Amino acid sequence: MIRRTVRHGMSVWYRGSEGGQLHQALPRPAVPIALTARRITVTPLPTIRPLLGLILIALAPASAAAGVAPQGPVTLTGWAGPAMAIDTNRGPGEALFLLPASVRWRPEASRERDRYQWRITLPGGRVERRPLLPTEGPPAPVLSAPVPAGAVRNLRPEAVRVEVALIDPVSGALRSNPLVAGIDQFPSPSSAGGREPSGPFSWGRPLEIEPGGAGSLPNPGPDGWRFVRVAGTPDRSGFFIAATEATNRQVAERLPGFDPNAGRSDEFSLDAPDQPAINLTPDASQKYLGALTENDPAGVTYRLPTRSEWEVAARAGRDTEFWWGNVPVFPEGANFLGPEPGEESDTTVPPTAGGGAYGANQWGLRHSFGNVAEWASAGEDGGSTFVRMGGHFRTEPGAALDPTIVDDPASTGPDPFVGVRPAFTLDAEAGAALIRAVLDGQSGLEDVAVAFDPDRATSTLSGTVAGEADRKRALEALRPLWFLAAAVDEIRVPSRSAGRLASIGAPTVPASPVRTLGRRLLRLPLPITWHDPLPVIGSDWWLNVYGPTGAHFAHRLGSAEPGRPTVLASIPVDLLGPGRTARVALSLGTPAGSTSDAALVTDIATVTVGP
Incomplete structure (x- = not known):
């Protein structure tokens, strides 16, 4: 049987041994046609194009197709996770890695496990x-391939x-x-629980703000605050402003003695924890902002918006x-006195996204x-004069554009219905x-340079670090800074020598003398910078010491030492050179x-052994 695909719009003429013929018009699109003849004639349909003549196509014998690998009944679609190390009873002390493969079984695939190997x-x-494995077989979605651990250990990663x-066992x-x-797919000392990418390493997505526009920061600040970045223009500087007013709960947590009902004689119910905070004077508002500053782990300093900033952001x-146009009455946009979509009586609504029926x-x-x-x-310099902006739930819509200037920082102004954003x-x-400030004091990151783009809320790190682990550590250290939407990695890592898997640094602590089997040794912690990826976990690492006359001493590292920042070296005193x-x-x-041994995976380091 031979398969051939014939283009649509053509006809296949089959001539058998008895001289009969079969005409089959092929549908669109092209389909495979099974042929048993040694020779066929292909001609265009007369209704589609003029007759071009007969074309003889010599076909190979059907047996020639036997070299084409058939489509198997099982598909290994990819790896389902990293390999897992186990010990088995198959052979004395044999250790295995189980590689989990995702499997898709075709309907015709046999469900007998002994048909597979x-x-x-x-x-x-x-x-x-x-x-x-005895516990696995068709039609399981994952099968584990047993790999002898000794076959992949002690090999360079590449x-x-x-x-x-x-395969079929027979x-x-x-x-x-x-x-x-x-x-x-295999665990290594530097990837316990999974391997991390080795850079360039970045996270997040920068804000995309048009000139003069604004964008919301993706992460919340302290006490759940959400902020919007308002980009600068040639006429004004950029700034950040909260998306909502402060709530009674937020202020009460930071301002001891705060009472939204103090001194009020009205009958409005405005003291629920999620309602906007009221009864705040400029002095109390600034004390609250100071307390918020002290409790922000990112180090942000909060303030009142200026009048011009407030107006730009509000509109x-x-x-x-107004942000909806010039007509003051817009029930879906503001909680003023008058028509309201969500309240049965005069009150305030929670400032959160789900509070009330008012849109952002x-x-x-x-x-x-x-x-x-x-x-x-009131002033651009944040002076001692303050202004109440925007009106409130008892304000006539048309009066909301009339700000009230207050010179006394201990006064709420004409009424207590004022809060802070x-x-x-x-x-x-x-x-x-x-x-x-986050990177200062972290060893190995002293040469990292920092840039910040406020309109993109993005930090870019550059400079040089010793290894990939330091590069990743620098980027990860920025994640707690909630005002960042993204961090970009432009850090450089010096190229390591070919085949070198680690670098040995200078010791920072003195050696300790010991005596083992009559030989005097010095125990010395050596700093190590490891270069990912490292060999498979369980590989044998050796520390070699070379004397000035060619003498050699070696000892195996402990099983937990590869991947750690220091290893404990044992150095024979008789192999020390000049200057210890x-x-x-x-x-x-x-x-x-x-x-010059090919097994070496670091450069030869000369270290000074202290007394």
Whole structure:
């Protein structure tokens, strides 16, 4: 049987041994046609194009198709996770890694587990056959391929390559596609619980704000505050402002003695924890903002918005009187006195996104008009004169544009229905200083340079660090800074020598003398910078010491030492060189008897051994 695909719009003419003929018009699109003839004639349909003539196509014998690998009944779709190390009873002390493969079974695939066997091609080309695990079989979605641990340990990461496939135990014919595993599928000392990418490493997504526009920060600040970045223009600086007013709960947690009912004679119920805070004077508002500053782990300094900042943010940058236009009455936009969509009586509504039936403006600010009035500083320099902005739930809509100036910081003004909406300034220099403060004091990050783009709420790190682990550590250290939407990695890591898996640093503590089997040794912690990816966990690492006359001493590292920032070296006193120096290096799998041994995986480091 031979399969051929014929283009749509053509006809296949079949001439059998008896001279008969069969005409089959092919549908659109092209479909495979099974033919048993040795020769066919193809001609276009007369209704589609003029007759072009007969074309003879010589076909190979049907047996020639036998070399094409058939589609297997099982598909290995990918790896379902990292390999797991286990010990088994198969052979004395044999250790295995179980590689979990995701499996898709075709309907025609046999459901008998003894019809399948693993074919495992190990590094170096050795092939093993292994049965399915006793607890696994069709039609399970995951099967575990058993890989001998000794076949992948003590290899450089680039040499770890394992190919697995399901085969027929009798004929050896493939029952699935092959699947290849590299070092990333095996655990290593630096990746307990999973391997992390080795850079460039960035996180988050920068804000995308049009000039003069605004964007919401993705992360909440202290006490659940949500902020909006208002980008600067040639006429004004950018700033950050809260998306909502402060609630009674937020103020009470930071301002001892706060009472929204103090001194009030009205009968409105305005003291629920989630209602907007009222009864705040400029003095009390600034005390609250000071307490918020003291409790912000990111180091942000909060303040009142200026009058011009408040107006820009409340109107979402528009030139109209309100963010919805010039008509004061807009029941869906502001909680003023008059028609209201959600309240049965005069009251305030929670400022959160789910509170009330009032929408946010185009920049994401809620209740910028109405609900409660809000304090702003009257001067651009944040001076001692204050102004009540935006009106409140007892304000006639048309009167909301008439701000009230208050000179007394201990007064709420004409009524107690006034609260606060925090703001803060964080320009490129101030933001970079807060980010730098997080990195200061962390070993290995002293040379990292910091930049901050406030309109994108993004930090960019550059400079040089010793290794990939330091690069990742620097980026991860910025995650607690809630005002960042993203961090960008432009850090450079010096290229390591080919085949080098670690670098040995200078010791920072003195050595301790010991005597083992009559030999005087010095125990010395050595700083190590490891270069990901490292060899498979369980590999043998050796520390080698070379004397000035060529003598050699080696000892195996402890099983938990690879991947740690220091290893404990044992250095024979009789191998010390001039100035109490020692030449040391790490090797993989076996001791390295000379400084040119192929097993070495670090450069030869000369370290000074203190007394």
